Amino acid sequence: MMEPDKDRERGTMSWLKSLFGKAEPNKVHVRPGGEAFTVPNGETVLESALKLGLAYPHDCTVGTCGACRTRLITGKVEAITPFGYTLSKEELAAGYILACQALPKSDLELEVDIAASTTRQIVTPAQLIDTKPLTHDIMAVTWKTVEALTYQAGQYINVRWNGGDTHRSYSFASAPDVGGQHNVTCFIRHVPGGAFTDALFDGRAQEFSYELDGPHGQFWLRPGKGPILCIAGGSGLAPIVSLLQDAARKRVRRDCVLLFGARGERDLYGDAEISEIRSAWTAGFDYWPVLSEEQTETRRQGLVTDHIPAAIERLGPGASAYLCGPPPMIDAAIAMLVAHGMPMEQIFYDKFTDSSTASKQVAA
Template identity: 55%
Template sequence: MNVNRFTSLCFAAFTVRWIVSRTIENRPIWDRTMFKKLFGKKPEPQVELVPSGRKFAVARNKTVLEQALEIGLPYPHDCTVGTCGSCRSRLLSGRVDAITPFGYTLSREELQAGYILACQAIPESDLRIEVELPDAEDVPVSVGGRIVDIQDLTHDIRKVTWQLDAPLRFKAGQYMNVRWPAGPGHRSYSFCHAPSPEGSLRVSAFVRRVPGGAFTDSLFAGEFADTEFTVDGAHGGFWLRPGDGPILLVGGGSGLSPLMSLLEDAAARNVRRDVVLLFGGRGERDLYCLDEIAGIAARWDARFQFRPVLSEEQVEGVRHGLVTQEIADAIAELGGAPGLQAYMCGPPPMIDAAVASLTAQGVALDAIHYDKFTDASTRVAQ
């Protein structure tokens, strides 16, 4: 007998038997419950955030981040297009569909550990997500400001200082967004100094020139003398976590900015933890803040090692190669992976290579914190 015909006969027999049974039981063939099961609207997926315990439903075709912001939750975020990684969260259970593949921003190690980007994640089931929500007092605010000082640090990096109309509070390591009239959108820059408990009226950042950059071309051309900026912050989850173990810092280019903020603040608070600071550049002209780093090392109440690494130029007394190649030796010098925390700032390829090296040495992903520095050339196409 033909297989398709046999299947059809079986289905017909089952249907007749089902109708007869319901007739004998004096029940409607199509009751409301059955209709809803077959044709009713699916319930909205439920999301639970850990450890806060906050719960909410996500409407159809909305991302976790979209829905969280709509109901007023201070979910960490910035770019909302899958580039910055600020909404990086750990999926504990459930399934999501990614608008843009998470691998554009997250490392292989993070993907394997279940990390997602909330701004790109559409729930396909109920979810449990691990994410640290900021306290109410840490929600970003916007203030006006003007550039009042610009200092050359290297051939392509400047220290820029804004005078603000009202104090801005931030944690050491976080960043601000700046906007200006006729600008194409905000630009993000990490604070390069320690915060003030009552908020800072003057904020500074290290800014690297990006060829063709809407902000940096005008900055380096001296076009912002009388410009009114809008500065909002603070943003990001990059700050020194509590602990007694050693600290490994890795930076490149203007990525030294948040590391200096973190170190200055930690030194002021008399943090007593061994530190190795690795900083990568192409040549000797890319090294800066050497006196400031030496000053921090002099007053650091524990071991402090600064190690610059140059990838293209060979200089006596300075290590040659990629900065990420120094990670294994630095971990060994700090006594190994147990208890170690890593903090990294720089371009995405450096961060991805560093995460791979750290995890290979046994450093847990939840002990690795980073801020990927991106520009228009590294944004994910939408």
């Protein structure tokens, strides 16, 4: 029989718990790496993981970039800002959450790729040394850094200018040099009215002082044998070229279809880089540019997403997808891929979110 004092004590504890919630920290277990940590009340999964020094994927920490996307296998979380502002319907249905916005409400089992990056992050002064037009509104921009940078193909760098607080993110547009490099090139699209790209396209940015911080991102080619479907829109071609150049150099033997969405002929670029990748590729390689606003005899027509079913059929079972470009294109592509049977775990992306994403969230 339970002693009356103990009985009373337990009753009081359970009453307090029902009032204030679980007082002790929740336990988190991560697959597939087996990392385990606790999250005190009021802290997000990401905050606790970073305090422990885990290389948990993240960038913005405010729920806009999607870098901390994690699959919740068991347990309950509360979202500080709704995950649906950044994650697609398909991702939510597959159980994905954003670790930087997730307050655990129970013990959790999570699935996330921790510590896969082998590169060291640095902050280095840099000088803009070259710009080259690629289309009417995209240019290749090269910075020379003081400290050598190492990155993985597909990652990006945060660029600060003139000592300001804000940054803009730009993906590396070529495969990394072994042992690090001082010159890094990105493909940058002009956003009319944009603080940084206006200055870049009217020439003022040539005179700016720069600080580059990175590399960041988890958008690298996962090991495997299955075919690869790459989908790019606009300047989103940059990390795809980087990833494919790197894979070609490493003699990766996987069939590949590259779908590139553009409005018209004048928006297509990167032919030289793509031809070089194709000639070095050791398996099947198809390049399918798709024009949404111009009809020509030779090009595919419509939205890039319209051509996903044909690409999946061309590649056969077991394909994984790598997507990069504007958020609406990525969300539509994810929906199409999932509708055609591709599991979410096989879909990797970098959304080129912009400074308006956070303000849309605040306004919603």
